[in-house]
Amino acid sequence: MKKRMLALLPIAFLAGLAVQPAVRATAGPADDVQAAMQLLKSKAAELGQPVIKGEETTGGRTVPALYFGSTKMNNNFQLVDDVQKERGGTATIFVRSGEDFVRVATNVKKDDGARAIGTVLDPKGKAFAAMSKGKPYFGEADILGRPYVTGYEPIRGSGNGVIGAYYVGYLKN
Incomplete structure (x- = not known):
């Protein structure tokens, strides 16, 4: 019985490989969004805990300064550009400013x-x-007049309150 099972293992393995490309080919924009979101969040977590420290002018607005660890996010594009290089699409870090969520x-x-x-x-x-x-x-979301397939997740501070948001998205075809 063990010999028969061992003999079937290579066949099962090869059958799995034959199916895998078909599975990959059916992966759609929602799968890309999930993967990009996980990448954005993990890269942010590597920098440290999210925290608000003071204020900064970003795009002509004075908003809270959002940090991951000691790395300020306001006007810093390294994180979002790294995600774009690895996964394509677009990425954003928002900070909560009053009732608004502002792209920093x-x-x-x-x-x-x-x-x-x-x-x-x-x-x-x-x-x-x-x-x-x-x-x-x-x-789906309209971003500056264009349709995207998107993902947004809250950024929570030490008190578990929402201090910002992660975003990833892909332009809809």
Whole structure:
């Protein structure tokens, strides 16, 4: 019996390899969003705990300064650009400023090609409603007039309050 089982192992392995490309080919934008979100969050966690320390002007707005550990996120594009290089799409770090969520680090571009720092998460959108309640949002969203498949997750400070949001997204075809 053991010999028969051992003889079947290579066949089962090869059958698994034959199926794998088909599975990979069916992976869609939602899978890309999940993978990019995990990458963004893990890279942020490597930097340290999220915390607000003072204020900074970002895109013409004075907003709370968001740090991961000792690394300030406001006007710092390394993290979001690293995620874009590895996973494609776009990435943003938002800070909560009053009732708004303001882009402080992003590779989302405005029509003029400049980074959309200082712009806010659409207060009428589903993502904003979810972030305001401390809940994640995964789905379609209009970002600066363009349709994206997106993911948003809250950034929580030491007291578990929402101090910002992670975003990743892919332009819809």
